[in-house]
Amino acid sequence: MRRAPSGQLLSIWLPLAVPAIAMPGAPYWNAFIRLNVLLLFTYLLTLLKQAFEAEKQLARTDHLTRVANRRFFYELTEMELDRAHRYNHPLTVAYIDIDNFKTVNDRLGHDAGDQLLFTMAEAIKKSIRSVDRVARLGGDDFAILLPETGHEQSQVVVSKIKDMLARIAQERRWDVTFSIGVITCLKPPCAVEDLTKMADKLMYAAKNDGKNSVRYELFDEQQAMV
Structure with a gap:
Protein backbone atom coordinates (compact mmCIF):
# COMPACT_ATOMS: atom_id res chain seq x y z
CA MET A 1 0.00 0.00 0.00
CA ARG A 2 1.22 3.53 -0.82
CA ARG A 3 -0.21 7.00 -0.08
CA ALA A 4 -0.85 9.40 -2.96
CA PRO A 5 0.24 13.10 -2.72
CA SER A 6 -3.39 13.88 -1.97
CA GLY A 7 -3.23 11.57 1.02
CA GLN A 8 -5.35 8.81 -0.55
CA LEU A 9 -4.18 5.22 -0.06
CA LEU A 10 -3.38 3.37 -3.27
CA SER A 11 -3.25 -0.41 -3.79
CA ILE A 12 -0.32 -1.79 -5.76
CA TRP A 13 -0.45 -5.45 -7.01
CA LEU A 14 2.81 -7.28 -7.62
CA PRO A 15 2.89 -10.41 -9.83
CA LEU A 16 3.67 -13.61 -7.89
CA ALA A 17 4.82 -15.69 -10.90
CA VAL A 18 8.43 -15.21 -11.88
CA PRO A 19 9.12 -15.66 -15.59
CA ALA A 20 11.20 -18.78 -16.32
CA ILE A 21 14.75 -18.03 -17.20
CA ALA A 22 16.00 -20.16 -20.06
CA MET A 23 19.24 -21.96 -19.19
CA PRO A 24 21.56 -22.71 -22.08
CA GLY A 25 22.32 -26.24 -20.77
CA ALA A 26 18.76 -27.21 -19.75
CA PRO A 27 17.99 -29.52 -22.74
CA TYR A 28 21.18 -31.50 -22.13
CA TRP A 29 20.48 -31.76 -18.40
CA ASN A 30 16.94 -33.00 -19.04
CA ALA A 31 18.21 -35.58 -21.52
CA PHE A 32 20.80 -36.72 -18.98
CA ILE A 33 18.12 -37.19 -16.31
CA ARG A 34 15.85 -39.11 -18.69
CA LEU A 35 18.74 -41.36 -19.72
CA ASN A 36 19.61 -42.17 -16.11
CA VAL A 37 15.98 -42.91 -15.28
CA LEU A 38 15.82 -45.25 -18.27
CA LEU A 39 19.04 -46.98 -17.24
CA LEU A 40 17.79 -47.39 -13.67
CA PHE A 41 14.49 -48.79 -14.91
CA THR A 42 16.30 -51.24 -17.21
CA TYR A 43 18.59 -52.32 -14.37
CA LEU A 44 15.65 -52.96 -12.04
CA LEU A 45 13.87 -54.97 -14.74
CA THR A 46 17.03 -57.05 -15.23
CA LEU A 47 17.25 -57.76 -11.50
CA LEU A 48 13.58 -58.72 -11.42
CA LYS A 49 14.01 -61.05 -14.40
CA GLN A 50 17.08 -62.68 -12.84
CA ALA A 51 15.24 -63.19 -9.56
CA PHE A 52 12.30 -64.73 -11.43
CA GLU A 53 14.56 -67.09 -13.39
CA ALA A 54 16.42 -68.10 -10.22
CA GLU A 55 13.13 -68.81 -8.46
CA LYS A 56 11.89 -70.84 -11.42
CA GLN A 57 15.13 -72.83 -11.50
CA LEU A 58 14.83 -73.58 -7.78
CA ALA A 59 11.29 -74.83 -8.30
CA ARG A 60 12.57 -77.25 -10.96
CA THR A 61 15.68 -78.51 -9.16
CA ASP A 62 16.19 -81.08 -6.43
CA HIS A 63 17.89 -79.17 -3.62
CA LEU A 64 20.27 -82.00 -2.67
CA THR A 65 21.49 -83.38 -6.00
CA ARG A 66 20.97 -80.24 -8.14
CA VAL A 67 19.37 -82.24 -10.93
CA ALA A 68 15.76 -81.98 -12.10
CA ASN A 69 13.05 -82.82 -9.59
CA ARG A 70 9.98 -84.98 -10.19
CA ARG A 71 7.79 -82.09 -11.31
CA PHE A 72 10.25 -80.80 -13.90
CA PHE A 73 11.00 -84.34 -15.12
CA TYR A 74 7.31 -84.87 -15.81
CA GLU A 75 7.15 -81.57 -17.71
CA LEU A 76 10.15 -82.51 -19.85
CA THR A 77 8.83 -86.00 -20.49
CA GLU A 78 5.48 -84.56 -21.55
CA MET A 79 7.22 -82.37 -24.13
CA GLU A 80 9.31 -85.28 -25.41
CA LEU A 81 6.19 -87.45 -25.69
CA ASP A 82 4.62 -84.80 -27.90
CA ARG A 83 7.75 -84.70 -30.08
CA ALA A 84 7.87 -88.49 -30.27
CA HIS A 85 4.26 -88.60 -31.47
CA ARG A 86 4.80 -85.78 -33.96
CA TYR A 87 8.01 -87.07 -35.54
CA ASN A 88 7.54 -90.79 -34.89
CA HIS A 89 10.72 -91.05 -32.80
CA PRO A 90 11.41 -93.68 -30.13
CA LEU A 91 11.63 -92.62 -26.50
CA THR A 92 13.28 -94.35 -23.55
CA VAL A 93 12.93 -93.84 -19.80
CA ALA A 94 15.18 -95.57 -17.26
CA TYR A 95 14.14 -95.86 -13.61
CA ILE A 96 17.02 -96.41 -11.15
CA ASP A 97 16.86 -97.50 -7.52
CA ILE A 98 19.85 -97.83 -5.18
CA ASP A 99 19.88 -101.27 -3.57
CA ASN A 100 20.67 -101.29 0.17
CA PHE A 101 20.68 -97.49 0.39
CA LYS A 102 19.24 -97.65 3.90
CA THR A 103 22.30 -99.61 5.00
CA VAL A 104 24.54 -96.70 4.01
CA ASN A 105 22.45 -94.30 6.10
CA ASP A 106 22.41 -96.67 9.07
CA ARG A 107 26.11 -97.56 9.04
CA LEU A 108 27.77 -94.39 7.76
CA GLY A 109 25.22 -91.71 8.60
CA HIS A 110 22.89 -89.54 6.59
CA ASP A 111 25.71 -87.29 5.40
CA ALA A 112 27.26 -90.27 3.64
CA GLY A 113 23.87 -91.13 2.16
CA ASP A 114 23.47 -87.58 0.87
CA GLN A 115 26.96 -87.71 -0.63
CA LEU A 116 26.08 -90.96 -2.38
CA LEU A 117 22.97 -89.41 -3.92
CA PHE A 118 24.83 -86.29 -5.03
CA THR A 119 27.75 -88.26 -6.50
CA MET A 120 25.41 -90.58 -8.34
CA ALA A 121 23.44 -87.69 -9.86
CA GLU A 122 26.61 -85.88 -10.95
CA ALA A 123 28.07 -89.02 -12.52
CA ILE A 124 24.93 -89.72 -14.53
CA LYS A 125 24.62 -86.09 -15.63
CA LYS A 126 28.18 -86.10 -16.99
CA SER A 127 27.72 -89.39 -18.84
CA ILE A 128 24.59 -88.56 -20.86
CA ARG A 129 23.93 -86.29 -23.83
CA SER A 130 22.87 -82.68 -23.49
CA VAL A 131 19.40 -83.59 -24.78
CA ASP A 132 18.99 -86.27 -22.11
CA ARG A 133 17.89 -85.49 -18.58
CA VAL A 134 18.44 -87.11 -15.19
CA ALA A 135 16.08 -86.41 -12.30
CA ARG A 136 15.71 -87.40 -8.70
CA LEU A 137 12.14 -88.54 -8.22
CA ARG A 167 32.73 -98.62 -10.16
CA ILE A 168 32.18 -95.40 -8.21
CA ALA A 169 30.42 -97.27 -5.39
CA GLN A 170 33.32 -99.69 -5.15
CA GLU A 171 35.89 -96.89 -5.09
CA ARG A 172 33.99 -95.07 -2.33
CA ARG A 173 33.36 -98.33 -0.46
CA TRP A 174 29.62 -97.88 -0.58
CA ASP A 175 28.03 -101.30 -0.21
CA VAL A 176 25.27 -100.68 -2.73
CA THR A 177 24.16 -101.95 -6.12
CA PHE A 178 21.65 -100.66 -8.66
CA SER A 179 18.36 -102.04 -9.94
CA ILE A 180 17.14 -100.45 -13.15
CA GLY A 181 13.98 -100.68 -15.22
CA VAL A 182 14.12 -99.45 -18.81
CA ILE A 183 11.10 -98.91 -21.05
CA THR A 184 11.53 -98.03 -24.72
CA CYS A 185 8.50 -96.83 -26.66
CA LEU A 186 8.19 -96.91 -30.42
CA LYS A 187 4.63 -95.65 -30.04
CA PRO A 188 4.65 -93.81 -26.71
CA PRO A 189 1.59 -93.91 -24.44
CA CYS A 190 -0.51 -90.80 -24.09
CA ALA A 191 0.33 -90.02 -20.46
CA VAL A 192 3.63 -89.46 -18.70
CA GLU A 193 2.31 -91.37 -15.69
CA ASP A 194 1.85 -94.51 -17.82
CA LEU A 195 5.43 -94.32 -19.03
CA THR A 196 6.98 -93.84 -15.59
CA LYS A 197 4.77 -96.54 -14.06
CA MET A 198 6.00 -99.05 -16.63
CA ALA A 199 9.63 -98.15 -15.94
CA ASP A 200 8.98 -98.32 -12.19
CA LYS A 201 7.37 -101.76 -12.57
CA LEU A 202 10.40 -103.02 -14.47
CA MET A 203 12.72 -101.66 -11.79
CA TYR A 204 10.84 -103.58 -9.09
CA ALA A 205 11.00 -106.70 -11.24
CA ALA A 206 14.79 -106.29 -11.31
CA LYS A 207 14.87 -105.94 -7.51
CA ASN A 208 12.69 -109.03 -7.08
CA ASP A 209 15.08 -110.97 -9.32
CA GLY A 210 17.84 -110.48 -6.76
CA LYS A 211 18.73 -106.81 -7.28
CA ASN A 212 21.77 -105.45 -9.13
CA SER A 213 20.25 -106.04 -12.55
CA VAL A 214 18.48 -104.31 -15.43
CA ARG A 215 15.12 -105.18 -16.95
CA TYR A 216 14.42 -103.95 -20.49
CA GLU A 217 11.05 -103.89 -22.22
CA LEU A 218 9.67 -102.59 -25.49
CA PHE A 219 6.30 -100.86 -25.74
CA ASP A 220 4.60 -101.90 -28.99
CA GLU A 221 2.12 -100.14 -31.23
CA GLN A 222 -0.86 -101.69 -29.46
CA GLN A 223 0.43 -100.21 -26.18
CA ALA A 224 1.07 -103.61 -24.66
CA MET A 225 4.21 -105.00 -23.12
CA VAL A 226 6.06 -107.50 -25.31
Missing part, protein backbone atom coordinates in the same frame (compact mmCIF):
# COMPACT_ATOMS: atom_id res chain seq x y z
CA GLY A 138 12.45 -88.84 -4.46
CA GLY A 139 14.39 -90.81 -1.87
CA ASP A 140 16.95 -92.95 -3.69
CA ASP A 141 14.95 -93.16 -6.93
CA PHE A 142 16.26 -91.56 -10.11
CA ALA A 143 15.00 -91.43 -13.67
CA ILE A 144 16.75 -90.77 -16.97
CA LEU A 145 14.93 -89.42 -20.00
CA LEU A 146 16.50 -90.50 -23.30
CA PRO A 147 14.81 -88.87 -26.31
CA GLU A 148 15.18 -90.48 -29.75
CA THR A 149 16.74 -93.57 -28.18
CA GLY A 150 15.71 -96.99 -29.44
CA HIS A 151 15.71 -100.37 -27.72
CA GLU A 152 19.22 -101.50 -28.66
CA GLN A 153 20.78 -98.09 -28.10
CA SER A 154 19.18 -97.83 -24.67
CA GLN A 155 20.79 -101.11 -23.63
CA VAL A 156 24.23 -99.76 -24.51
CA VAL A 157 23.65 -96.46 -22.69
CA VAL A 158 22.12 -97.91 -19.53
CA SER A 159 24.70 -100.69 -19.31
CA LYS A 160 27.52 -98.12 -19.37
CA ILE A 161 25.78 -96.02 -16.71
CA LYS A 162 25.28 -99.03 -14.44
CA ASP A 163 28.92 -100.11 -14.78
CA MET A 164 30.08 -96.56 -14.04
CA LEU A 165 27.91 -96.31 -10.91
CA ALA A 166 29.12 -99.71 -9.69
Whole structure:
Protein backbone atom coordinates (compact mmCIF):
# COMPACT_ATOMS: atom_id res chain seq x y z
CA MET A 1 0.00 0.00 0.00
CA ARG A 2 1.22 3.53 -0.82
CA ARG A 3 -0.21 7.00 -0.08
CA ALA A 4 -0.85 9.40 -2.96
CA PRO A 5 0.24 13.10 -2.72
CA SER A 6 -3.39 13.88 -1.97
CA GLY A 7 -3.23 11.57 1.02
CA GLN A 8 -5.35 8.81 -0.55
CA LEU A 9 -4.18 5.22 -0.06
CA LEU A 10 -3.38 3.37 -3.27
CA SER A 11 -3.25 -0.41 -3.79
CA ILE A 12 -0.32 -1.79 -5.76
CA TRP A 13 -0.45 -5.45 -7.01
CA LEU A 14 2.81 -7.28 -7.62
CA PRO A 15 2.89 -10.41 -9.83
CA LEU A 16 3.67 -13.61 -7.89
CA ALA A 17 4.82 -15.69 -10.90
CA VAL A 18 8.43 -15.21 -11.88
CA PRO A 19 9.12 -15.66 -15.59
CA ALA A 20 11.20 -18.78 -16.32
CA ILE A 21 14.75 -18.03 -17.20
CA ALA A 22 16.00 -20.16 -20.06
CA MET A 23 19.24 -21.96 -19.19
CA PRO A 24 21.56 -22.71 -22.08
CA GLY A 25 22.32 -26.24 -20.77
CA ALA A 26 18.76 -27.21 -19.75
CA PRO A 27 17.99 -29.52 -22.74
CA TYR A 28 21.18 -31.50 -22.13
CA TRP A 29 20.48 -31.76 -18.40
CA ASN A 30 16.94 -33.00 -19.04
CA ALA A 31 18.21 -35.58 -21.52
CA PHE A 32 20.80 -36.72 -18.98
CA ILE A 33 18.12 -37.19 -16.31
CA ARG A 34 15.85 -39.11 -18.69
CA LEU A 35 18.74 -41.36 -19.72
CA ASN A 36 19.61 -42.17 -16.11
CA VAL A 37 15.98 -42.91 -15.28
CA LEU A 38 15.82 -45.25 -18.27
CA LEU A 39 19.04 -46.98 -17.24
CA LEU A 40 17.79 -47.39 -13.67
CA PHE A 41 14.49 -48.79 -14.91
CA THR A 42 16.30 -51.24 -17.21
CA TYR A 43 18.59 -52.32 -14.37
CA LEU A 44 15.65 -52.96 -12.04
CA LEU A 45 13.87 -54.97 -14.74
CA THR A 46 17.03 -57.05 -15.23
CA LEU A 47 17.25 -57.76 -11.50
CA LEU A 48 13.58 -58.72 -11.42
CA LYS A 49 14.01 -61.05 -14.40
CA GLN A 50 17.08 -62.68 -12.84
CA ALA A 51 15.24 -63.19 -9.56
CA PHE A 52 12.30 -64.73 -11.43
CA GLU A 53 14.56 -67.09 -13.39
CA ALA A 54 16.42 -68.10 -10.22
CA GLU A 55 13.13 -68.81 -8.46
CA LYS A 56 11.89 -70.84 -11.42
CA GLN A 57 15.13 -72.83 -11.50
CA LEU A 58 14.83 -73.58 -7.78
CA ALA A 59 11.29 -74.83 -8.30
CA ARG A 60 12.57 -77.25 -10.96
CA THR A 61 15.68 -78.51 -9.16
CA ASP A 62 16.19 -81.08 -6.43
CA HIS A 63 17.89 -79.17 -3.62
CA LEU A 64 20.27 -82.00 -2.67
CA THR A 65 21.49 -83.38 -6.00
CA ARG A 66 20.97 -80.24 -8.14
CA VAL A 67 19.37 -82.24 -10.93
CA ALA A 68 15.76 -81.98 -12.10
CA ASN A 69 13.05 -82.82 -9.59
CA ARG A 70 9.98 -84.98 -10.19
CA ARG A 71 7.79 -82.09 -11.31
CA PHE A 72 10.25 -80.80 -13.90
CA PHE A 73 11.00 -84.34 -15.12
CA TYR A 74 7.31 -84.87 -15.81
CA GLU A 75 7.15 -81.57 -17.71
CA LEU A 76 10.15 -82.51 -19.85
CA THR A 77 8.83 -86.00 -20.49
CA GLU A 78 5.48 -84.56 -21.55
CA MET A 79 7.22 -82.37 -24.13
CA GLU A 80 9.31 -85.28 -25.41
CA LEU A 81 6.19 -87.45 -25.69
CA ASP A 82 4.62 -84.80 -27.90
CA ARG A 83 7.75 -84.70 -30.08
CA ALA A 84 7.87 -88.49 -30.27
CA HIS A 85 4.26 -88.60 -31.47
CA ARG A 86 4.80 -85.78 -33.96
CA TYR A 87 8.01 -87.07 -35.54
CA ASN A 88 7.54 -90.79 -34.89
CA HIS A 89 10.72 -91.05 -32.80
CA PRO A 90 11.41 -93.68 -30.13
CA LEU A 91 11.63 -92.62 -26.50
CA THR A 92 13.28 -94.35 -23.55
CA VAL A 93 12.93 -93.84 -19.80
CA ALA A 94 15.18 -95.57 -17.26
CA TYR A 95 14.14 -95.86 -13.61
CA ILE A 96 17.02 -96.41 -11.15
CA ASP A 97 16.86 -97.50 -7.52
CA ILE A 98 19.85 -97.83 -5.18
CA ASP A 99 19.88 -101.27 -3.57
CA ASN A 100 20.67 -101.29 0.17
CA PHE A 101 20.68 -97.49 0.39
CA LYS A 102 19.24 -97.65 3.90
CA THR A 103 22.30 -99.61 5.00
CA VAL A 104 24.54 -96.70 4.01
CA ASN A 105 22.45 -94.30 6.10
CA ASP A 106 22.41 -96.67 9.07
CA ARG A 107 26.11 -97.56 9.04
CA LEU A 108 27.77 -94.39 7.76
CA GLY A 109 25.22 -91.71 8.60
CA HIS A 110 22.89 -89.54 6.59
CA ASP A 111 25.71 -87.29 5.40
CA ALA A 112 27.26 -90.27 3.64
CA GLY A 113 23.87 -91.13 2.16
CA ASP A 114 23.47 -87.58 0.87
CA GLN A 115 26.96 -87.71 -0.63
CA LEU A 116 26.08 -90.96 -2.38
CA LEU A 117 22.97 -89.41 -3.92
CA PHE A 118 24.83 -86.29 -5.03
CA THR A 119 27.75 -88.26 -6.50
CA MET A 120 25.41 -90.58 -8.34
CA ALA A 121 23.44 -87.69 -9.86
CA GLU A 122 26.61 -85.88 -10.95
CA ALA A 123 28.07 -89.02 -12.52
CA ILE A 124 24.93 -89.72 -14.53
CA LYS A 125 24.62 -86.09 -15.63
CA LYS A 126 28.18 -86.10 -16.99
CA SER A 127 27.72 -89.39 -18.84
CA ILE A 128 24.59 -88.56 -20.86
CA ARG A 129 23.93 -86.29 -23.83
CA SER A 130 22.87 -82.68 -23.49
CA VAL A 131 19.40 -83.59 -24.78
CA ASP A 132 18.99 -86.27 -22.11
CA ARG A 133 17.89 -85.49 -18.58
CA VAL A 134 18.44 -87.11 -15.19
CA ALA A 135 16.08 -86.41 -12.30
CA ARG A 136 15.71 -87.40 -8.70
CA LEU A 137 12.14 -88.54 -8.22
CA GLY A 138 12.45 -88.84 -4.46
CA GLY A 139 14.39 -90.81 -1.87
CA ASP A 140 16.95 -92.95 -3.69
CA ASP A 141 14.95 -93.16 -6.93
CA PHE A 142 16.26 -91.56 -10.11
CA ALA A 143 15.00 -91.43 -13.67
CA ILE A 144 16.75 -90.77 -16.97
CA LEU A 145 14.93 -89.42 -20.00
CA LEU A 146 16.50 -90.50 -23.30
CA PRO A 147 14.81 -88.87 -26.31
CA GLU A 148 15.18 -90.48 -29.75
CA THR A 149 16.74 -93.57 -28.18
CA GLY A 150 15.71 -96.99 -29.44
CA HIS A 151 15.71 -100.37 -27.72
CA GLU A 152 19.22 -101.50 -28.66
CA GLN A 153 20.78 -98.09 -28.10
CA SER A 154 19.18 -97.83 -24.67
CA GLN A 155 20.79 -101.11 -23.63
CA VAL A 156 24.23 -99.76 -24.51
CA VAL A 157 23.65 -96.46 -22.69
CA VAL A 158 22.12 -97.91 -19.53
CA SER A 159 24.70 -100.69 -19.31
CA LYS A 160 27.52 -98.12 -19.37
CA ILE A 161 25.78 -96.02 -16.71
CA LYS A 162 25.28 -99.03 -14.44
CA ASP A 163 28.92 -100.11 -14.78
CA MET A 164 30.08 -96.56 -14.04
CA LEU A 165 27.91 -96.31 -10.91
CA ALA A 166 29.12 -99.71 -9.69
CA ARG A 167 32.73 -98.62 -10.16
CA ILE A 168 32.18 -95.40 -8.21
CA ALA A 169 30.42 -97.27 -5.39
CA GLN A 170 33.32 -99.69 -5.15
CA GLU A 171 35.89 -96.89 -5.09
CA ARG A 172 33.99 -95.07 -2.33
CA ARG A 173 33.36 -98.33 -0.46
CA TRP A 174 29.62 -97.88 -0.58
CA ASP A 175 28.03 -101.30 -0.21
CA VAL A 176 25.27 -100.68 -2.73
CA THR A 177 24.16 -101.95 -6.12
CA PHE A 178 21.65 -100.66 -8.66
CA SER A 179 18.36 -102.04 -9.94
CA ILE A 180 17.14 -100.45 -13.15
CA GLY A 181 13.98 -100.68 -15.22
CA VAL A 182 14.12 -99.45 -18.81
CA ILE A 183 11.10 -98.91 -21.05
CA THR A 184 11.53 -98.03 -24.72
CA CYS A 185 8.50 -96.83 -26.66
CA LEU A 186 8.19 -96.91 -30.42
CA LYS A 187 4.63 -95.65 -30.04
CA PRO A 188 4.65 -93.81 -26.71
CA PRO A 189 1.59 -93.91 -24.44
CA CYS A 190 -0.51 -90.80 -24.09
CA ALA A 191 0.33 -90.02 -20.46
CA VAL A 192 3.63 -89.46 -18.70
CA GLU A 193 2.31 -91.37 -15.69
CA ASP A 194 1.85 -94.51 -17.82
CA LEU A 195 5.43 -94.32 -19.03
CA THR A 196 6.98 -93.84 -15.59
CA LYS A 197 4.77 -96.54 -14.06
CA MET A 198 6.00 -99.05 -16.63
CA ALA A 199 9.63 -98.15 -15.94
CA ASP A 200 8.98 -98.32 -12.19
CA LYS A 201 7.37 -101.76 -12.57
CA LEU A 202 10.40 -103.02 -14.47
CA MET A 203 12.72 -101.66 -11.79
CA TYR A 204 10.84 -103.58 -9.09
CA ALA A 205 11.00 -106.70 -11.24
CA ALA A 206 14.79 -106.29 -11.31
CA LYS A 207 14.87 -105.94 -7.51
CA ASN A 208 12.69 -109.03 -7.08
CA ASP A 209 15.08 -110.97 -9.32
CA GLY A 210 17.84 -110.48 -6.76
CA LYS A 211 18.73 -106.81 -7.28
CA ASN A 212 21.77 -105.45 -9.13
CA SER A 213 20.25 -106.04 -12.55
CA VAL A 214 18.48 -104.31 -15.43
CA ARG A 215 15.12 -105.18 -16.95
CA TYR A 216 14.42 -103.95 -20.49
CA GLU A 217 11.05 -103.89 -22.22
CA LEU A 218 9.67 -102.59 -25.49
CA PHE A 219 6.30 -100.86 -25.74
CA ASP A 220 4.60 -101.90 -28.99
CA GLU A 221 2.12 -100.14 -31.23
CA GLN A 222 -0.86 -101.69 -29.46
CA GLN A 223 0.43 -100.21 -26.18
CA ALA A 224 1.07 -103.61 -24.66
CA MET A 225 4.21 -105.00 -23.12
CA VAL A 226 6.06 -107.50 -25.31
